[in-house]
Every structure is written in structure tokens, then in C-alpha cells.
Amino acid sequence: MTRRPRTSGADGTAYLFARLGLVAARVRRLVAERRRDDPDPDDAFRGLYVSAADAERLAATPSATTETGCGDPSDAQALAEVEETADRAAADGTEPRLRRLARGFGLTALDLEFLLVALLPDVEARYERLYGYLNDDVSRRRATIGLALELSGIPASAVAGRSRLDGSAPLVGGGLLLVERADQPYLSRSLRVPDRVAGYLLGDDTVDAQLAELAWPAEEDEDAASIGDAAARADLASRLGAALRAGVHLGYLRERSGAAADDLAIAALVTAGWSVLRLDLDALTAASAPADLLAVAVREARLRGAGLVAGPVQALDPAGKPAHARLLRRVADQPVPVLLTGTVEWDPHWSRQAPLLVTAAPLDERGRARLWRRAVGARATDRPAGWLDGVDPARELAPYLLGPDQLRRAAQAADQLALFAGADRVDAGHLRAGVRGQNAGGLARLARRIEPGVGWADLVLPDPVHDQLRELALRVRYRDRVLGRWRMRPGGGRGRGVLALFAGDSGTGKTMSAEVVAADLGLDLYVVDLSTVVDKYVGQTEKNLERIFTEAAGINGLLLFDEADAIFGKRSEVRDAHDRYANLESAYLLQRMESFDGVAVLTTNLRANLDEAFTRRLDLIVDFAMPDVAQRRALWDRCLGTELPRDEDLDLDFCAQNFELAGGSIRACVVTAAYLAAEAGRPVRMSDLIGAVQREYRKLGRLLLESEFGAHQPRTEPARVH
Incomplete structure (x- = not known):
């Protein structure tokens, strides 16, 4: 028996x-x-x-x-x-x-x-x-x-x-x-x-050890299910789930900046009755035997009765690397449902079967605020009372394009920063620092990153210019509502970017104004280095610009093209090959700027040199004029600051009345005077300022008239030999 x-x-x-x-x-x-x-x-x-x-x-x-x-x-x-x-x-x-x-x-x-x-x-x-x-x-x-x-x-x-x-x-x-x-x-x-x-x-549900940091089970996030336009998202997930139940086994969810394609894919698989296994294509590509690990991942999915959510597709280079193309075809051709996610356009040659193509829209400001509150609230169980009362997430998160994963990480970073500072609540500064910490480092290799350290009070500008700068900030803050929810920029492949031109003489405050706007929005300022852009070889300048725009799409920052007329100049009549290729650069920029989703400011000293087609695509043009007497007086006082010791003989009214200088030149004069005072070991005197102005005039190539100095004639001191 x-x-x-x-x-x-x-x-x-x-x-x-x-x-x-x-x-x-x-x-x-x-x-x-x-x-x-x-x-x-x-x-x-x-x-x-x-x-x-x-x-x-x-x-x-x-x-x-x-x-x-x-x-x-x-x-x-x-x-x-x-x-x-x-x-x-x-x-x-x-x-x-x-x-x-x-x-x-x-x-x-x-x-x-x-x-x-x-x-x-x-x-x-x-x-x-x-x-x-x-x-x-x-x-x-x-x-x-x-x-x-x-x-x-x-x-x-x-x-x-x-x-x-x-x-x-x-x-x-x-x-x-x-x-x-x-x-x-x-x-x-x-x-x-x-x-x-x-x-x-035998009952063990532990993921195969070979898949460490490569694949992991995922569940539908209840928080993510109710963020953004919850009804539209639920409808899209339901329709995608119905397609999976009907036999669709391959889909590609292309996500725009700030979208949640992975969460949408997970919701669709759960709706269709599948569990979910996430597969990191970036880690898979870097593995020594990706095809073998893919087989292990697919086996894990089949054991769990799961579908695969695999991404990002842009981690692969199917066009440039045949091995990557073969790997992507393997991923797409599996006996379980496969939902690929990425930010690039789908190429039909990437799979043997045609995928279901779906576009994942970005979260709106309400969705980001809701997810932020839940993410921080989940960590606030042992925090002081009112831990979340110090910030308005709907307002503070409005300028940012953040996906759910970025928001959760930003919330964690803000919570930790508040604890580190010994604060009794999370405030806007912690939130902004947490968001900036999610910026990728790729753009820092192509542009100079500046963490803003100035505010509106530091600007000395006419009221109309102030108003225009604040309008630029509010355009960024409310673009989701106006351009997204209200659809005020439909069709034509137009992005949701905000573009502005700052035009004016050197030193009139264009770069500083961009920094102030960035500070108000909680963004980092990235100043594009033209030496990394302009190239003598045909087509290389466009490639460099494309790299900048691509990297900028992955960060929350303000992109500043200083001296923009160097690359945004007018197209001219084609007389030789040089003109033809220069016009091609301008045409490419026209198209790329229109599809840009970020925030960009162009500065120029010669507005007339910019192509009219660029100015038509700009949201704002701000003209920076030379400061008048009252503004120059305020600039002298502001540049001297509160820490620099002043002598009683300083006559700032005289300086403002007699020296027609821009703010940048005034700052240069004050710095020079500070060095003279430091060397003499005394407070800054009027003679120091007059000497500094004399040097600045010579640097600018301007004619020096004795009448401009009045009773404060500059003294020529013999050079001392030590």
C-alpha cells in the first residue's frame, strides 16, 4: 500500500x-x-x-x-x-x-x-x-x-x-x-x-536572489490612484486593463515630464487581474548576462501570475547598439503581459508585434499637492503637532514637473531636512530643497548651476519691469492650470514651456533678475555655457543643444541662455554654405523651443539681432533700461550693503547724480573701493569710490571729464614699492 x-x-x-x-x-x-x-x-x-x-x-x-x-x-x-x-x-x-x-x-x-x-x-x-x-x-x-x-x-x-x-x-x-x-x-x-x-x-514568495535591484513586485498605490485627475486616470487604467483582459500582451506607455506611466501600468494590470513585477531596464542593460537575467525575471513573473512593467525604454539604445535592440525585442516578446514605459517615441522595429500605444499625462498641481500631503503625512506619525501646517503644497509645488516617485523622495528629503534643522514643522524651504535634490546631474555638465541667493528685495528696477518679472513667475506657477486643464495651448506639438527674453545693456540686471525669478519659484538656475554649445562642425551645435534640452526636461530648473543672440540670431539670405547651415541651426532652435516643456530665459544686449520668429514664440519680452538717478542712488546703497564700514564723507547722492552707470558697473566700483579700504585698514571713503569710478570709466572706454567729479576730483597717488 x-x-x-x-x-x-x-x-x-x-x-x-x-x-x-x-x-x-x-x-x-x-x-x-x-x-x-x-x-x-x-x-x-x-x-x-x-x-x-x-x-x-x-x-x-x-x-x-x-x-x-x-x-x-x-x-x-x-x-x-x-x-x-x-x-x-x-x-x-x-x-x-x-x-x-x-x-x-x-x-x-x-x-x-x-x-x-x-x-x-x-x-x-x-x-x-x-x-x-x-x-x-x-x-x-x-x-x-x-x-x-x-x-x-x-x-x-x-x-x-x-x-x-x-x-x-x-x-x-x-x-x-x-x-x-x-x-x-x-x-x-x-x-x-x-x-x-x-x-x-513550498510556499516561499521571496523574489529570486539573482534579481536583486533588477526586478521587484509592485502593488497599486492607493495614494497614486487618487492623484491628479482621478476620474480620467481611472478611466484610462480601466480601458487599458480591459485591453489586457481581451488579449493585448504588449503596450508602450509614453510619459511626458511629470507623468506617472509606471503607476498607470500597475493600475491597469491590477484592473486586469494580474499581479505586477517591475523590471528596471537600466539595471538589466548594465548586467553581464542580461538575456539570462531576463529569462529569470520572466519566470518570476509567471510564478507569481504577474505582468511585467519594464522601463525606462530610453535606457536602451536600440538604434546604436544591436545587442540592445535584440534585448528589447526579447523583453517585448514574452508569454506574460508586458507594459513598457519611457519618454521616447516608439519605433516599430523594436518589437515583432505592434504594441498598444498610450500617452501618460503629467500630474496636475492638485494631484501633486495631494500626493505630497500623503507622502509627508505617512512619515509624520511621531512628529510634533502641526508638522504639515508650515507649507501650502498646492502653491509651492505648482512650478515643478514631478512624477509620483520624485514627489515621494522629495517628501522624504524635506522631512529629513526639517528634522536636521530642529524645526517644529516642514516649511517651504524644506520642500524646495527636497525638490531640488531630485534634479539629475546631467545638465550640470552642460551648464553652470547656480542656487539662487537673492530675492525681490535685492532688485532695483522700475515698477513696470518688476511687474513683468512677477508675471513670468506666475506664468510658471499656473501653467498647469492654464495650458493643461484649460487647454490654452492646444495642438501643433507645442510644449508647456514658459519662454522669456531679457533685453538691455550689460549690467542692467538681466542675469540677476533671472536668479530672483528662479528663487521665487524654488528652482535652480542653470546658465548655459556657450562654449559647450557652439561648434564649428556642421550639425554639432544642434546636437549639443538637443542634449541640453533633453537634460533640462529631467530637472526642475530655470534655463538661462546668456548672450542668446550668439545662437538665436537672425536668419539671413543664403549666399554660401555657411549661411545655409547657420539658417539650419536657427530653424532647428525655432522648432525645439516650441516643444520645450521647461522654463527658459534668453538674455541679449542687442535685441535687434534676434530673429523675429523667436520673439513671436516668446511669452514675455522684458526690456531693461539704464537706471535713473533714484535707482542709481538705491543701487549704490544696496551694493555697499550693511557689513562694509562707511566713512561719514560718503556722498551717494553725488555718485548717483553724476555717474551714469548700470547696476553691474556700480557693484564693480563698490568692490574696488572695498579692496582699497581693506588695504588701508579703514572704512570706505568718498575718495575710494571716486578712484573706483575712475577705473571703471577707463575699463568701459568712456571719456573722463573733470566736471563729472566736481569737488571730488580723483587723486593720482604714486605707486608704492614694498
């Missing part, structure tokens, strides 16, 4: 142990038969050598091509009883894992027998030695192909049995069974169940 296996296990392991018990019974019967037919069953060196008598006996044994003799009529009855018990468990909602695995991988009854034969020594150690005995080799403690066929009642020459162990068959192709020792004769090759598969059947 067959010994009954254990029947406990709410996770379905009772069915597994029952099936293994049937295999174990056949193993014991086969061992008994071998001993009965063995002329020397007590040979102490059995399995270590082949004697002459053994060779003669083996040679005289007829070939067994039709039957193996290990079957037992009780097997069918015992199997029927086990299956009946499993049917009842499945009806109660507890389907055994072995059955789920068979259904998910398309295994036949014979496939299951082979799998169980190979698994038995991993579950009960004594069967290692019994397998060694049946293999007639104590060093081979795993089932061989020949032994598996024999225990399953299949003739060794039967194609129907051998074909189930091919590399393309479900068992081996799906990674459930490994055929080892390929250099051995076919029937002597060992069969092994990977540890992850054995662990899964």
Missing part, C-alpha cells in the same frame, strides 16, 4: 507532498526491483566500478523499448484521490501552487511527473542516495533523463517523452527544469529544479 503523505498546509503544499509521495512510492518499488534482479545486491563497491560480470549481464539484458515495468495499478487510484482532494481545495479558493504552476506554464501531466521526479531529492534528502543507487553511480544523486522516463513509465526511446525535455518545451524553456551535464549521453544527463522554483512550490 502507498504511504500517505502529509496533508496539512493551507498554502496548497499538501497537494505537492501528496504528488511527491506517489513518486516516492515508485522510487521504492524500482529500488526493490533492481535489488531483486541484482546478482550481487550487497556489493560494497556498487556504483564505483563495473566488473566483468556486470558488463556481461548488462550486455545480455534485452532492450526495454516498450515498457519499464515500474507501473502499479494502485498509482492511478491514488492519483485520482489526490486530484479529487485538490479539486475540493480549489473550489474553496485555495488552488495548490503546483496546479497554478502547471496552468501558468502550460504543463502536461507528463511534465509534472518529470518535475516531481527532479524535485524529490530537494524535499527529502534520503532520495539522493536512492537516486545514486538507481543511477548505479554514487556521485550522481539527482534524477537523470533516463531515470525520469523510467519512473514515469515512458520508454527511453519514446519521442513523446524525450521531446518534453527539449529546450523549447515548457519545462526547460520556462526555466522550471535545468538539464545539466550536456556533454554526457542523453539519458545520463542530470535534471535539477532551480532553487527558486522549489521554494515557490
Whole structure:
């Protein structure tokens, strides 16, 4: 009588142990038969050598091509009883894992027998030695192909049995069974169940260790389900889920800046009844054997009944690297639903089948605020009362393009910064610092990053200019509402960028104004270095600009093109090849600026040199004039500051009235005077300012008139030799 296996296990392991018990019974019967037919069953060196008598006996044994003799009529009855018990468990909602695995991988009854034969020594150690005995080799403690066929009642020459162990068959192709020792004769090759598969059947849901930092299970985020336009998002996820249920197995979700394509893909798979496994294509590409790891990831997904959410696609370079193109086709061609995510346009050559193309829209300001409150609130359980009362997230997050993952990381960073500062609440400064910490470093290699350190109070400008600068800030702050929700910039491939031109003489405050606007919005200022852009080789300037715009799309910053007329100049009549290619650069910039989603400011000293097509695409043009007397007086006072010691003879009214200087020149004069005072070890005197003005006039190439200095004539001091 067959010994009954254990029947406990709410996770379905009772069915597994029952099936293994049937295999174990056949193993014991086969061992008994071998001993009965063995002329020397007590040979102490059995399995270590082949004697002459053994060779003669083996040679005289007829070939067994039709039957193996290990079957037992009780097997069918015992199997029927086990299956009946499993049917009842499945009806109660507890389907055994072995059955789920068979259904998910398309295994036949014979496939299951082979799998169980190979698994038995991993579950009960004594069967290692019994397998060694049946293999007639104590060093081979795993089932061989020949032994598996024999225990399953299949003739060794039967194609129907051998074909189930091919590399393309479900068992081996799906990674459930490994055929080892390929250099051995076919029937002597060992069969092994990977540890992850054995662990899964025994109730372990730990992700395969080979997939560390490469793939991980994901669940639909309840917070993400209600952010942004929740109704529109739920509708899109529902329609995508319905397509998956109807048989769509490949989709590409292209996300715009600040979108949540991954969350949308997860919601769609959950809606369709799948669990989710996230796959990092960036980490996969960097792995030493990406194709093998992809096979492991797909096996993990199939074990879990999961679909794959794989991205970002832009981590691959299918056009430039054939290996990446092959890998992407492998990812797309899998027996589980695959939803790819990325920011680039889909190329039809990237997969053998056409994907369902979906665009994931960015979060709006309400969605970002809602997610921020939940992300910070989740960490505020042991924080002081009112921890979240110091910031208005709807207002402060409005200028930023942030996806859910970036928002969560920014919330964590802001929470930590508030704790580090010993604050009693999270404020706008912590929020902004947390957001800036999410900026990628790629743009810093192409532009100079400036963390703004000035504010509106530092600007000395006419009121109309002030108003225009504040209008620029509010355009950035409310662009989601106006350009997105209210659709005031539809069609034409136009982005949601905000573009402004600051025009005026050198030193009139253009760069500082850009810094003030950036500070008001909580953005970093990135000053584009023209030396990294302009190139003498044809087409290279456009490539450099494209790199800048691409990197700028991934950060929350204000892009400043200083001396913009160098690259945004007028197109001219084509007289030679140089004119033609210069016009191509301008045409490219016209198109690229219109599709830009970020914030950019162009500054120029010569507004007339800019192409009119650029000015039409600008949201604001701010003219910076030379300061008048009152403004110059304020600039002198502001530049001297509060820390620099002043002598009583300073006459700032005289300086403002007599010296027509821009703010930049006034600052230069004050700095020069400060150095003179520092060297003399005394406060700044009027004579220091007059001497500094004299030097500045000479630097600017302006004519020096004695009448301009009045009673404060500059003194020419002989150079001192130390």
C-alpha cells in the first residue's frame, strides 16, 4: 500500500507532498526491483566500478523499448484521490501552487511527473542516495533523463517523452527544469529544479536572489490612484486593463515630464487581474548576462501570475547598439503581459508585434499637492503637532514637473531636512530643497548651476519691469492650470514651456533678475555655457543643444541662455554654405523651443539681432533700461550693503547724480573701493569710490571729464614699492 503523505498546509503544499509521495512510492518499488534482479545486491563497491560480470549481464539484458515495468495499478487510484482532494481545495479558493504552476506554464501531466521526479531529492534528502543507487553511480544523486522516463513509465526511446525535455518545451524553456551535464549521453544527463522554483512550490514568495535591484513586485498605490485627475486616470487604467483582459500582451506607455506611466501600468494590470513585477531596464542593460537575467525575471513573473512593467525604454539604445535592440525585442516578446514605459517615441522595429500605444499625462498641481500631503503625512506619525501646517503644497509645488516617485523622495528629503534643522514643522524651504535634490546631474555638465541667493528685495528696477518679472513667475506657477486643464495651448506639438527674453545693456540686471525669478519659484538656475554649445562642425551645435534640452526636461530648473543672440540670431539670405547651415541651426532652435516643456530665459544686449520668429514664440519680452538717478542712488546703497564700514564723507547722492552707470558697473566700483579700504585698514571713503569710478570709466572706454567729479576730483597717488 502507498504511504500517505502529509496533508496539512493551507498554502496548497499538501497537494505537492501528496504528488511527491506517489513518486516516492515508485522510487521504492524500482529500488526493490533492481535489488531483486541484482546478482550481487550487497556489493560494497556498487556504483564505483563495473566488473566483468556486470558488463556481461548488462550486455545480455534485452532492450526495454516498450515498457519499464515500474507501473502499479494502485498509482492511478491514488492519483485520482489526490486530484479529487485538490479539486475540493480549489473550489474553496485555495488552488495548490503546483496546479497554478502547471496552468501558468502550460504543463502536461507528463511534465509534472518529470518535475516531481527532479524535485524529490530537494524535499527529502534520503532520495539522493536512492537516486545514486538507481543511477548505479554514487556521485550522481539527482534524477537523470533516463531515470525520469523510467519512473514515469515512458520508454527511453519514446519521442513523446524525450521531446518534453527539449529546450523549447515548457519545462526547460520556462526555466522550471535545468538539464545539466550536456556533454554526457542523453539519458545520463542530470535534471535539477532551480532553487527558486522549489521554494515557490513550498510556499516561499521571496523574489529570486539573482534579481536583486533588477526586478521587484509592485502593488497599486492607493495614494497614486487618487492623484491628479482621478476620474480620467481611472478611466484610462480601466480601458487599458480591459485591453489586457481581451488579449493585448504588449503596450508602450509614453510619459511626458511629470507623468506617472509606471503607476498607470500597475493600475491597469491590477484592473486586469494580474499581479505586477517591475523590471528596471537600466539595471538589466548594465548586467553581464542580461538575456539570462531576463529569462529569470520572466519566470518570476509567471510564478507569481504577474505582468511585467519594464522601463525606462530610453535606457536602451536600440538604434546604436544591436545587442540592445535584440534585448528589447526579447523583453517585448514574452508569454506574460508586458507594459513598457519611457519618454521616447516608439519605433516599430523594436518589437515583432505592434504594441498598444498610450500617452501618460503629467500630474496636475492638485494631484501633486495631494500626493505630497500623503507622502509627508505617512512619515509624520511621531512628529510634533502641526508638522504639515508650515507649507501650502498646492502653491509651492505648482512650478515643478514631478512624477509620483520624485514627489515621494522629495517628501522624504524635506522631512529629513526639517528634522536636521530642529524645526517644529516642514516649511517651504524644506520642500524646495527636497525638490531640488531630485534634479539629475546631467545638465550640470552642460551648464553652470547656480542656487539662487537673492530675492525681490535685492532688485532695483522700475515698477513696470518688476511687474513683468512677477508675471513670468506666475506664468510658471499656473501653467498647469492654464495650458493643461484649460487647454490654452492646444495642438501643433507645442510644449508647456514658459519662454522669456531679457533685453538691455550689460549690467542692467538681466542675469540677476533671472536668479530672483528662479528663487521665487524654488528652482535652480542653470546658465548655459556657450562654449559647450557652439561648434564649428556642421550639425554639432544642434546636437549639443538637443542634449541640453533633453537634460533640462529631467530637472526642475530655470534655463538661462546668456548672450542668446550668439545662437538665436537672425536668419539671413543664403549666399554660401555657411549661411545655409547657420539658417539650419536657427530653424532647428525655432522648432525645439516650441516643444520645450521647461522654463527658459534668453538674455541679449542687442535685441535687434534676434530673429523675429523667436520673439513671436516668446511669452514675455522684458526690456531693461539704464537706471535713473533714484535707482542709481538705491543701487549704490544696496551694493555697499550693511557689513562694509562707511566713512561719514560718503556722498551717494553725488555718485548717483553724476555717474551714469548700470547696476553691474556700480557693484564693480563698490568692490574696488572695498579692496582699497581693506588695504588701508579703514572704512570706505568718498575718495575710494571716486578712484573706483575712475577705473571703471577707463575699463568701459568712456571719456573722463573733470566736471563729472566736481569737488571730488580723483587723486593720482604714486605707486608704492614694498
